[in-house]
Amino acid sequence: MDVLSFASTALLALFFVGYLVLAGSDIGLGMLMPHVARGPAQRRRVVSAIAPYFLASEVWLVAAVGVLAGLFPLLEHHVVAELRPVLAAMLAAWLVRDAGLWLRARVAGPRWRLGCDAAIVAGSWTVAATWGLTVAGMLTGGLTASAFTVLCTAVVMALFALRGAAFGAERLVGPADAESADVAARVTRPLSRAALGATVLAAAAALLPGGPELSSAAPAVILAVVLAGALAATSGLVGPMLSRHTSALAIAVPGLLVAVAAQLPWAPVPAGTGVFVWVTLLPAIPVMLIGQVWLYRMTRRPAVEATFFA
Amino acid sequence: MLEDPLLLARLQFALTAATHYMFVALTLGLAPYILTTQFLAALRGDRSRMTAVRFWGGLYLVNYGMGILSGLVMELQLALNWSGLHEMFGYTFAAPLALETMTAFFVESTFLGLWIFGWDRMGRWAHLACFAVVTATAYASAWWVLVSNGFLRNPTGFEMVDGVAHLTDPVALMTNPAATMAFGHVVSGAMTVGALVVAATSAYHLVRRDDPHGIFRRGIRYAAIVMAVMPMFVVTFGGVQFGLFGEAPPTSGLTYTAEEIAAIEAASPGGPLLNGVNATADGLMMSMWAVLFFLGPVMLLVWPFGGLDRWRWFLAPLVVTPFAPYLASVGGWVFRETNRQPWTVVHHLTTADAVTPMTPVAAVASFAFFTVAFAVLAAVTYWLLVRYARRGPGGGPLAERREEEPAELADPVHTF
Numbered sequence: 001m002d003v004l005s006f007a008s009t010a011l012l013a014l015f016f017v018g019y020l021v022l023a024g025s026d027i028g029l030g031m032l033m034p035h036v037a038r039g040p041a042q043r044r045r046v047v048s049a050i051a052p053y054f055l056a057s058e059v060w061l062v063a064a065v066g067v068l069a070g071l072f073p074l075l076e077h078h079v080v081a082e083l084r085p086v087l088a089a090m091l092a093a094w095l096v097r098d099a100g101l102w103l104r105a106r107v108a109g110p111r112w113r114l115g116c117d118a119a120i121v122a123g124s125w126t127v128a129a130t131w132g133l134t135v136a137g138m139l140t141g142g143l144t145a146s147a148f149t150v151l152c153t154a155v156v157m158a159l160f161a162l163r164g165a166a167f168g169a170e171r172l173v174g175p176a177d178a179e180s181a182d183v184a185a186r187v188t189r190p191l192s193r194a195a196l197g198a199t200v201l202a203a204a205a206a207l208l209p210g211g212p213e214l215s216s217a218a219p220a221v222i223l224a225v226v227l228a229g230a231l232a233a234t235s236g237l238v239g240p241m242l243s244r245h246t247s248a249l250a251i252a253v254p255g256l257l258v259a260v261a262a263q264l265p266w267a268p269v270p271a272g273t274g275v276f277v278w279v280t281l282l283p284a285i286p287v288m289l290i291g292q293v294w295l296y297r298m299t300r301r302p303a304v305e306a307t308f309f310a
Numbered sequence: 311m312l313e314d315p316l317l318l319a320r321l322q323f324a325l326t327a328a329t330h331y332m333f334v335a336l337t338l339g340l341a342p343y344i345l346t347t348q349f350l351a352a353l354r355g356d357r358s359r360m361t362a363v364r365f366w367g368g369l370y371l372v373n374y375g376m377g378i379l380s381g382l383v384m385e386l387q388l389a390l391n392w393s394g395l396h397e398m399f400g401y402t403f404a405a406p407l408a409l410e411t412m413t414a415f416f417v418e419s420t421f422l423g424l425w426i427f428g429w430d431r432m433g434r435w436a437h438l439a440c441f442a443v444v445t446a447t448a449y450a451s452a453w454w455v456l457v458s459n460g461f462l463r464n465p466t467g468f469e470m471v472d473g474v475a476h477l478t479d480p481v482a483l484m485t486n487p488a489a490t491m492a493f494g495h496v497v498s499g500a501m502t503v504g505a506l507v508v509a510a511t512s513a514y515h516l517v518r519r520d521d522p523h524g525i526f527r528r529g530i531r532y533a534a535i536v537m538a539v540m541p542m543f544v545v546t547f548g549g550v551q552f553g554l555f556g557e558a559p560p561t562s563g564l565t566y567t568a569e570e571i572a573a574i575e576a577a578s579p580g581g582p583l584l585n586g587v588n589a590t591a592d593g594l595m596m597s598m599w600a601v602l603f604f605l606g607p608v609m610l611l612v613w614p615f616g617g618l619d620r621w622r623w624f625l626a627p628l629v630v631t632p633f634a635p636y637l638a639s640v641g642g643w644v645f646r647e648t649n650r651q652p653w654t655v656v657h658h659l660t661t662a663d664a665v666t667p668m669t670p671v672a673a674v675a676s677f678a679f680f681t682v683a684f685a686v687l688a689a690v691t692y693w694l695l696v697r698y699a700r701r702g703p704g705g706g707p708l709a710e711r712r713e714e715e716p717a718e719l720a721d722p723v724h725t726f
Contacts, residue, residue, distance in 0.1 A: 069407060073396045087386070088390060105707065106694050273402070275480075281413060309426075
């Protein structure tokens, strides 16, 4: 593999895995909102925890789609051909979820807020589910009705929820009467266990007919062990101390699995396009990094007063 | 008619792109004004100008939200519904789009987040720098998208290798007149959209003599100057593009021979619907610009007499003027895009070959959902923009919190 193709493939994998790790937090917390937030004040705090991140995390997916279209059209064609209905559903859910986030604070009425919260929750669940189907579909070479597809989807959804729980346990900490953070912290243990159980079952189902068709088995086994290990580490613990790191590692695994072990059509990047894209991209990389690091550092503390979103 | 996936895919993309562009135009038109105002506010420590930044910035964000939502749908819809285009022209048409997502949108969205959440968390110059990055990347984004769009009309700078276009000349791609002229046209047109939204909002409040911070006094003067200058650029950059009409692109012949091209074009003359839409859009665009061309000079004329501040009969009609550049913009895009038919990439790929093969059920489901969702979201955004514009600086989404509202959280917060 030449340097340009290798760098471009690594870039695609980075955007894809980066999206899962970063957006996992805000999508997962969106899924858990009905559980961790009771009443309008607590729901507002959940949205204000999500708000600073969803803008900066979804751009990773947009960039991944851009790289896919511009540098790997063959792969893009394959993914769209195999998974078109799932991707269309994901796009619809993404639209609904983001519309809820953008519009929530615009009207003061309780019914408006409830409607937007419902859009955020339903959108988050559907986005997580369609990601599960997408990962399963890419591993099995197209959507297949099999035990593996169901279990893989369950694993990915549990990983999203776990990531959201760890994130919420950290970010929802507030005044004494707000128990959201504690509820989120308590839920990390059952979610770790559920995800671990689903992972073991999915690994077993992978051997049945309709399981994944992998290009190489060894990395897939290693990644599955890493995933199980990361989940086992927190399956007896409550709170975000460890799970904020292990949940990030865990949700990266499905992305890495697709990147290294899935049988996907791949063609080397032609030199003309590769050089053009990389020469233009390189000067922008520092700005991209500065923006992301700055935003994540600046908003470490939850916003005290009302912001644009909540 | 509605069973035809190709027609539905085309109609869906036209509606998505037109909706997206309306919000993009206001983003591009307002950003330089907000940036300038924030620069002056930071330079002079001017509180009234900072109030203006919060007011126009609030409108900018409400509008930007819908711009993002429609932009996301547009990018992914391009991938989902037009796979034939990506298969053949991924390395050329989609490469600028890849750069748009990374170097423009990625940065723009992140720095907009910094700007939204940085009001009380960073110094005024750092906060200003964030919006400067947002403005620059908004324009960079428009540039890359128009490089892609210009390529469809005037494909250049590539060779065909096994039926796939490989980029050979990035400079030709970037200096494509179909892209550079369109960029000038779109930027100057967007500036008039921004100026007239500022003018309409300002006129609404000036008629009511409601301008304690001088926001609307300055706003309407800005609009008068922009409207006196920009329409000339719009018309010039637009007129130059008529010279490109009917010219074969430099790469003509790489995919089809001249005889095949003539046969394809003869086989699909467009039909009365397409031709009618094309002519209507052209007429709409031209008549709107004919009106807008005179608005700026008239505003300059009444300025010395105090008309921009006091003449209610002059100010009141300005409230509806933003419809004109919006109609002209959408008309312009419909004209440009329908003109290219039956080609998606002129002389290389027909629209019928560019669309993803899909079942009528899938096409109808996707069309119905996104059309209804967009209609609802665009209507809500329009309603919110009008509502916030009417409320004025005191009631905007970025307005400073009033003192009497109790702080929700006073205790120090424990974090892990």
